[in-house]
Amino acid sequence: MSRYVIKRLLLTVVILWCAGFVVFTLTYLVPGDVAKILLGPEATEDVLVIKRAALGLDQPYLVQLGRFMYNTFIRFDFGDSWVFSSSVMAELLERIPRTLIIGLSGMIINVSIGTILGIIAATHEGKWQDSFVMVIAMVFVSAPDFFVALLLILLFSLKLGWLPAYGIDSWTGYILPIISSSLGAIAVNARQSRSSMLEVIRADFVTTARAKGQKESVITRKHMLPNAMMPIITGVGGGLAVMIAGSPVIESVFSIPGVGAYLLSGVNQHDYPVVWACVIFLALFTSFAILIMDLCYAFLDPRIKAQYSRGKKVKG
Amino acid sequence: MKNKMFKKAAALALSASMLVGMTASAEVLENGRFDKINVALAIDPQDLEPDSVNNDPRFYFIYSLYETLFDMADDGSRELRPCMAAGYEEVDDTTWKITLKDNVYDWNGNQITSSDVKFSLEWLVESGNAIRFDYFDSVEVIDDLTFNMHWKEPLPAVSEAEFPLTRALVFSQASYEANGSFATNPVGTGAYKVKEFTSGSKLVLEANDDYWGLAYIDELEPRHRANVQEIEFQVITEASTAVVGLETGTVDLCSYVPIAMMEEFENSSLADQYTTEVTVSGDYYYIAPNCLNLDENLRKAIFYAIDNASVATAMGGTYVPMDTFGTSYFSDYDESLILNDTFITDYDMDKAKEYLAASDYDGRTLVLLTNNSEAARAAAQMIQAFLLQIGVQTEIQSVTTDNFETQIAQESGWDLGMNTIGGPDMVGAWHLLFDNEVNGDATTCWVRDEELQNLYETACADATHDAEHMRACLDYVIEHAYCYSLVGTSSALIYSNKITDLYKREGYYTVSSSTYEGQ
Numbered sequence: 001m002s003r004y005v006i007k008r009l010l011l012t013v014v015i016l017w018c019a020g021f022v023v024f025t026l027t028y029l030v031p032g033d034v035a036k037i038l039l040g041p042e043a044t045e046d047v048l049v050i051k052r053a054a055l056g057l058d059q060p061y062l063v064q065l066g067r068f069m070y071n072t073f074i075r076f077d078f079g080d081s082w083v084f085s086s087s088v089m090a091e092l093l094e095r096i097p098r099t100l101i102i103g104l105s106g107m108i109i110n111v112s113i114g115t116i117l118g119i120i121a122a123t124h125e126g127k128w129q130d131s132f133v134m135v136i137a138m139v140f141v142s143a144p145d146f147f148v149a150l151l152l153i154l155l156f157s158l159k160l161g162w163l164p165a166y167g168i169d170s171w172t173g174y175i176l177p178i179i180s181s182s183l184g185a186i187a188v189n190a191r192q193s194r195s196s197m198l199e200v201i202r203a204d205f206v207t208t209a210r211a212k213g214q215k216e217s218v219i220t221r222k223h224m225l226p227n228a229m230m231p232i233i234t235g236v237g238g239g240l241a242v243m244i245a246g247s248p249v250i251e252s253v254f255s256i257p258g259v260g261a262y263l264l265s266g267v268n269q270h271d272y273p274v275v276w277a278c279v280i281f282l283a284l285f286t287s288f289a290i291l292i293m294d295l296c297y298a299f300l301d302p303r304i305k306a307q308y309s310r311g312k313k314v315k316g
Numbered sequence: 317m318k319n320k321m322f323k324k325a326a327a328l329a330l331s332a333s334m335l336v337g338m339t340a341s342a343e344v345l346e347n348g349r350f351d352k353i354n355v356a357l358a359i360d361p362q363d364l365e366p367d368s369v370n371n372d373p374r375f376y377f378i379y380s381l382y383e384t385l386f387d388m389a390d391d392g393s394r395e396l397r398p399c400m401a402a403g404y405e406e407v408d409d410t411t412w413k414i415t416l417k418d419n420v421y422d423w424n425g426n427q428i429t430s431s432d433v434k435f436s437l438e439w440l441v442e443s444g445n446a447i448r449f450d451y452f453d454s455v456e457v458i459d460d461l462t463f464n465m466h467w468k469e470p471l472p473a474v475s476e477a478e479f480p481l482t483r484a485l486v487f488s489q490a491s492y493e494a495n496g497s498f499a500t501n502p503v504g505t506g507a508y509k510v511k512e513f514t515s516g517s518k519l520v521l522e523a524n525d526d527y528w529g530l531a532y533i534d535e536l537e538p539r540h541r542a543n544v545q546e547i548e549f550q551v552i553t554e555a556s557t558a559v560v561g562l563e564t565g566t567v568d569l570c571s572y573v574p575i576a577m578m579e580e581f582e583n584s585s586l587a588d589q590y591t592t593e594v595t596v597s598g599d600y601y602y603i604a605p606n607c608l609n610l611d612e613n614l615r616k617a618i619f620y621a622i623d624n625a626s627v628a629t630a631m632g633g634t635y636v637p638m639d640t641f642g643t644s645y646f647s648d649y650d651e652s653l654i655l656n657d658t659f660i661t662d663y664d665m666d667k668a669k670e671y672l673a674a675s676d677y678d679g680r681t682l683v684l685l686t687n688n689s690e691a692a693r694a695a696a697q698m699i700q701a702f703l704l705q706i707g708v709q710t711e712i713q714s715v716t717t718d719n720f721e722t723q724i725a726q727e728s729g730w731d732l733g734m735n736t737i738g739g740p741d742m743v744g745a746w747h748l749l750f751d752n753e754v755n756g757d758a759t760t761c762w763v764r765d766e767e768l769q770n771l772y773e774t775a776c777a778d779a780t781h782d783a784e785h786m787r788a789c790l791d792y793v794i795e796h797a798y799c800y801s802l803v804g805t806s807s808a809l810i811y812s813n814k815i816t817d818l819y820k821r822e823g824y825y826t827v828s829s830s831t832y833e834g835q
Contacts, residue, residue, distance in 0.1 A: 032716035035444070043447050051444030084362035085443070086499040091362075091515055150556060158560050165560040166552050168517055255552045257360070257516020265360060 008294070012287040017073060019283035020276065024068050027272045028061060037270050038082060055082055068276065078277040083269045088277045091262065096281065099251070099258035101174055103244040106182035110243075111236055114186040118193020118232075122201060123220060133190055140187035149180035149253040166255040177254045181247070185239045192235040196228035203227070229300050237293030241286040343814070343834060349523060349545040350832035353814065356558040356570040360516045360551045363499035366436070366485035367445040377549060379539055379821070380521055380828050382485035382504040383529075385414060385433065388478060390537045390821040392647035394741070396474060397537055400428060400486055400505070409470035410453070416461045421528045422505045426488035430455070430463035435489040437480065448479040473778060507542040508828060519549040521828075539821045541829045562590065562810055569811040569818075571595060571825060576633045578808040591818075593809040598645040598823070599738035600638055600804035601695065602749060604724065606731050607798065608762045610682075613675035615797035616659060618732070620671065621706045622699055623663035628803040630698040631691040638801040641749070641790060642742035645823055649742060650783035658794045660801055668706045681709040682731035685723055688714040692734060695802065699734070725755060727762060734802065743776045743786065749799050750789065763798050 035051040036043065043051070052058045056067065071077045078088035121133040140148070156176060157165035164173050200206060201224060209219045247260030255261075259278055266274030298305045343351050357373040366382045368374055385401040388394060404414045420428040434455040440446045453466040471477055491503035498504075500513055507529060508521040523542040533541065550567065552558040559577050561567030563586065573581075581590045603622075605615045624637040639654045639661050655661060684699065686692045696712045703710050710732070715723060717735070724733045739745035747754070752769040754760050759768070771789040774780045793799055809825065811818060817831035 031719060036721075037717065039445070039447055044450055047444065047447060047449070050441070054442075054444040081362065084499070085365040085367070085497065086363040086515065095516065153557060153560055158563055161564065164566070165564065166554075166557045167550060168514075252553050253557060255517070255550070255554065255557060257514065257551070261360070261516060261553070265362075 005291075005295070008291050012284070012291065015287050016280055016283055017069070020069060020072055020280055021065070023276055023279040024065055027275060028064065030270075032270070034082065034270050034272070072276070072280065079273050081266075081271050081274055083271045088273045091274075092259065092277050092281060095258050095262050098168060098256055099244060099247050099260060102177050102181055102247065102250065102256065102258065103240060105174070105178045106185060106243050107236065107240045109178065109182045110185040110189050110239060113182075114189025115193045115232060117186070117190040118195075119197055119220065119225070121190065121194040122197030123216075125198065125201075130194075133194070137187040137190045140183045141191070143184070145180055145184060146249050146253050148183055149176070149250060152176050152180055153253075168256060173254070173256075177250050177256055180253070181243055181250045185243055188239060189232065189235055193228070193232050196231045197224060200224050200227045226300055230297060233293055233296050233300070237289050237296075240289045241282075244285055244289075245282050344832065345545055347545070348835065349543055350814070350835060351544075352546040352548065353544050353827050353832075354548045354550060354561075354566060354568045355827055356552045356561060356567045356572075357519075357549050358553060358555070358558075358572045360553070361519060361549075362515050364502040364510065364513060364519075365498050366487050366502070366504070367440055367443060369483050369485065373549070375824050376826075377508075377519065377521065377547070378485070379506065380508040380542075380547075381502055381506045381510065382487060383420075383506055383540075384482050384485060385416075386481045387537045387539065388482040388822060390539050390826075392822055394475060394647060396481065399536065399540075404465075407464065410467045412465045412467070413458075414463055414465055416463075417528075417532070418461055419528055419531065420505055421526075422488045422491055422503050423509050423524065423526075424488070424491050424494075424503050426490050426503075427460075428486060428488060428505060429460045430457040431460075432488050433463060433486050435492075436486045437484055439492075440484055446479070446484070448483075451476050452480040507540050508547070511546065517551055521547045521549075537821075538819060538829045539826055543830060543832060543835065544828055547827055562586075562812075565812075568814060569809075569825065569827060571807065571809045573808040573810050574633045575806060575808055578810070581808075581810050589813055590810050591813060591815070594806055595809045596636070596643040596645045597738075597805040597807075598643065598745075599736045600643060601692070601734060601736050601802040602641070603699075603800040603802055604733040604735075604749065604761045605797070605799070606727075606733070606762055608727055609731050611676050612797055613671045614677050617668045617671035617675055617677070617706060618703060618708065619659035619797055619800045620662070620664045621668035621702050621708070622659075622800070622802075623702060624660070624802050625663070626702075627695050627698045630694045631803060632694070634805050634807050635691065635803045636806045638804050641746065641793070641799070641801045643804050646739075646742045646745075647822075648781065648783075648786065650786070652783050653742070653787055653790060655790060655794060655801075659797070660794070665705065672706050672708070677708065679707075679709070681711050683713055683729065684710045684732045684734065685713050685715065685720060685730040686734040687717050687720050687736070696734060699732075724760060733760070743772075743781060746772060746775070746789070750793065759798070761798055763796075765796070765798075768792055768796075768798065 033048070034057060035048045035055065039047060039051055056064060071079060076089070078092070080086065081088055081091070117133045121130045124130045153165045153176065156163045163175050167173050206219060206223055209223050247258055248264040250256070251258045251261040252264060259281055262274060263278035265271065266278060345351055355376070357376065359373045361373055364381065369378050383399050385399060386396045387399045389397050400416055400420045402415045402417050404412045407413050416428065416430065416433070422428065434457055437455055441449065451467045451469065451471055453468045456464040456466060458464060465480070487498070487504060492498060495501050495503060500515070502510055505528060507524055507527045509524045510519070511522040512518065512520040523545050527542070529536050529540045552561060552567070555572055555574055558567060558570045559573055559580070562570055575594065578592050581587065581592050605618070607615070628635040628637045642649050642653065684696055686696045693714055696714070700710045700712060720733065720735055723730055737745050737748055748760055750759055750768060750772040752759055752764060755762060758764045771792050775786045775789045814833050815827070815830050816833055819826045819829040821829070
């Protein structure tokens, strides 16, 4: 098992390297003179030459790429922002916790509420509970994040005055962003959980358990849920990555200075070191989310665990 | 027992309410300053380095932290006023001898000397952020308080020295080297110090009680006054969230409220608590015809066929149709420059068709070149539809801003170019549109016209820079349909009635120098 984890971690390094190469090359190919965009039309050619040299844009592609890869993956330094003079790494480290608070809290809410709603809907298939959950899920799947966020602001900040509409002055500032970012994911997870549960609800082993006189709650918890969890975990893992990657929208609406808002400002202002850093962070985060998801598979399914063990024996 | 507890609770509640009442009424402090004001910013300042003074949103606070040798007059008259410098003397055509005031100190207590001026200007040049430094050559230190500013060639007008003298922020070399950078921990000389800075979230400034300028406060421009003890700039990127902030009282001033939302503050109970103003920006969209390809009649046909009010609507809620080549934002704007009864203000399909019939248009498809912003593309599609109504076919080409400039600098390959323009004043922006020296010996529109050049230069010259001469230049441009002014941007500035007189420095609201309730 540990061998598998090490292998996956090494693969993550390769993924990050590839993500770095792709994002650098794409930004290099974006048409336009970055120095001119940064300094505006009033800048003279002399000033533009100085700016290009200061940013290293006067060097050939391979030199720029080599410097970027060396600084990023050997020195762990993304350099300074092109628009502002602050260190991108320092800024990113300050922002990552805020994005993670929203993403991870959203995921916890998503797993706990979404899965329970899906189980309720599946175990009450065709009844009003099922219809109610599915209608609610359909509404939140269809409603865009930013729209839900604005509605929540109007209700809880403007009308009721219970929660701040923006900012991170206190922990209460995180409540609305977390709810806004998790509602869509809860809806998706509820639908996924329902359909996974329905697949196992009529399985032979469930019928056998019922015939043995097991309580329905025990059947659900011990027999149905573990067998239905695999697709749910896949959905939750992917959903977490989407939630973090989709943070620009929620962070913009609630003015949360997180990674998403940073990425958005980098893209809008052609501040490529910021874009590179944010994309590599998102790739890193997604890789870890998928790794944890794979480890959960092994934890839940003895067959997968046995596969890892066999691999170890063969190679050992 | 219960009764006793109730009495205690009532007393506590009464004390608390009295305390709250006292706090609420004590908004003007003993030192005469208003206690706190909250301002919404649409854009994250990200760092506080002493550069890029013209970048949004830095111009709202940067002069409260750092200062310059001279100030460009707050009232928009574009006169030089002494700040750190006591004055200057012209030694020869290319040398100014400048003397510093002898008591300018930064927040760390370091005196600003000639060496600091040299360091600050050279730092700015090396960082690649020294725009409009064309005439600046070097700083030669004579002694601690005196230095020579060398120009590369004689200055044609003092305005050419605007950036080195009034936009280059001067700071102490010792403080900069001690901090390594001023990105998050700046040390300026200004009337406010940084109390708290969280990139992407907020910047809190606190009045500097040891400010060197207090000794000269009546001589310095009003921007150096600190009428508020604490200013909190909150980064709220989404306009609708900022509006909620205004409505709930956590924001006192917001300058980027969409016009459509202004009504909420004018026709409701909020009208008693807030003041609303429509602000016009200094940037506007123009259409430059390629005069080598389009004859005068065809240009007039095209311009009369465009309804810029409809184009503005298509571009979104913040755009308004232009009525001249400039807006009230510019210091040299005058109502007599509004081009009534011309193709700028009149949409007339009949006239358009008449001019088209008289033109040499042969049915070919014209290339409409535009920048690739969403608003520009929407405008281009509307223009395309209007021109189709008179039978003129167009093909839209959306390109990046610098590709636009590269393409429009060619004599062929385009027929109409649409982009934004701005500047310190109206004639400053006209350089790109009317100056025959932009493309060698021609304007951006490839016009080679001595009369236009004379009128433009007369309008720009210090002695004749007035509404009469500017109008003469504009009339000539309209007569020959050399250019079209399309749409500008506007938004609503909404502020709490705590501010009784909102001060504006060169058109920008400046909360530090404003007057407040009770002052």
